[in-house]
Amino acid sequence: MNNEELIFSRKDQHLIFAVKEKVESTATTMLEDVKFVHQTILDYDFSEVDVSTQFFGHKVNAPLVISGMTGGTPLSGKINSMLAELAEEFHIPIGVGSQRAGLKDPSAADTFRVVKEKAPDVPRIANIGASQVSMGLSVGDAEKLIEMIDADVLAVHLNPLQEVLQPEGEPVFRSFLAGLEKLVSSVSVPVILKQTGEGFARESARKLVGIGIKGIDVGGLGGTSFAVIEGLRARLMGLDVLEEIARDFADWGVPTAASILEVRSVFPDILLIATGGVRNGVEVAKVIRLGADFAGMALPVIRSVYHGGVPGGRRFLDKTLKELRIAVYLVGGKDLKDLKKAPIIVTGKLKDWIIQRELIIRSE
Template identity: 40%
Template structure:
């Protein structure tokens, strides 16, 4: 263990124990998807004579009515254990330093045990000027008063928006899973209408299809975080949990469904092309080039979770270095496409190849239109 590493303490209390196991497995095991996110099949067209200076490139952007220095989201992966307090502090301090967006982990544990609220509230304390997203699961919306739970989560971190995460695959694979989703569309519609902050509906590594996005839009949802295949596999995480206790049937489910879902790029474009909703691209974002590709395709921002968790258990400086590197990469990609700002980047041509291009074509979309930007 290097200096600054956070030792994870073993817990044995329901939700807290499960959240602890999730963090431990993500740090110790190989949990990423075996299927690509699609970023490697998207190519930004190089501009060998950009009419600007690199120092002119401005990656700032408006997100939920707030100015951010770069359209980057530190996505949720932690929450519900005492160890998360220091992790969240480090993530929040780095987000504040660089002016990026922070989404806290699932707040279910603190809704069940108010003694854990400080492990989330530390994010706002450490980042008073940062755009912060609260986070609860859709399963919790079907228990008790959904609006009350949502407002408690928002107030806990003085959030600028609320993320409701969808994880039917993980719920179905884990032993404690809550697999009754009936009525969820109506509850999400109620939140979209009545919540005092914007609602973002987010998947957790399996992507959101055009059909699901259309149904959500009809309920009044206006913002999606696609969280597609290509990053952390939560079926994979549950595979390791089941394996550790000798639950072979559950382990088998996790293994078979490890790569189930819709790759990130496909999910992003299905949401943007078939609805008028805004979208965050997450799932397999691993560099500033990935961030540039997502934004060029139309995403409001792009986010990653696992790389930031791994950095946060080392030190705040490690998180800061990761963010700084991704922003530098984003700005260089913008420079090499002749983009002074995010608005110009959105107009630059991209080539979409391979499985991603074929999938889009079969769904009735035209990958070629992105390649022809600026030629007509």
């Protein structure tokens, strides 16, 4: 099996495992430790609640990104097509999975191009791995990724845990920061960094100061675990030791709620997306209140279209966005600015994390 065939088979395995198996971390996001203080005397009608916002200069209807997780194979192309249709309908940003395969094969590129065809009027986020940047991704190839979906933003995804657990992984990051700085200064769109389930600590965020990135997706612990997925792949391949190692790292990382506060302690104003175990509109409201500008969802939206097509995805997003609007309303607000200064109580493990790491929660 050549390198291209390995990439394709791995991507379909990732997708099938994600939609059919238990692939979420048993560790939590810590969002359960965030409680809104309900306001019973309200100054607005529910119809006045407006959760629209800006994403890199584009007005969107809600602070929700359909996050990149798939692409490169016929099956994932069908998923991307449905996700893009939903992004266009709800007028929210959409990302794709790693486009590395699209640089190698025209048919793989088509599984990403469908996103610009089905979602021409919303922000689109291209995606490539940090390993590829570290190994010298050319500016020309980066621009091909951007052109492939006519992207407004380029995400560079960070997945060191997954890379060390993959039999065919490339845990090569020595030259990453130098490569990232070159990329940021050369490509035609803003560059953001995207974690993939391991979260973000402030020590890592500090290394990015001065690089010029325009956003961070914290990709926190508590949602899809690629350690779990790689463990399932290892079992399929008969790699018992690797399966055991993957199992031991299934709960490794910085939880999503903590990741938001960690990054905000270094970058108070950067565009911040919170993915990682966000599963409903109340949790979208919580990550916004903690300091994120957007929530991101991948697995629950992918599962909804895989099992229910576009109607299934529509039902899920309708529910999620109505829950967000209800949450804004019940904290006494009518927009996201009000949500970001709503009173909250923080308890449990997140409170412990905040104290030990000397973090703060801002009220805007």
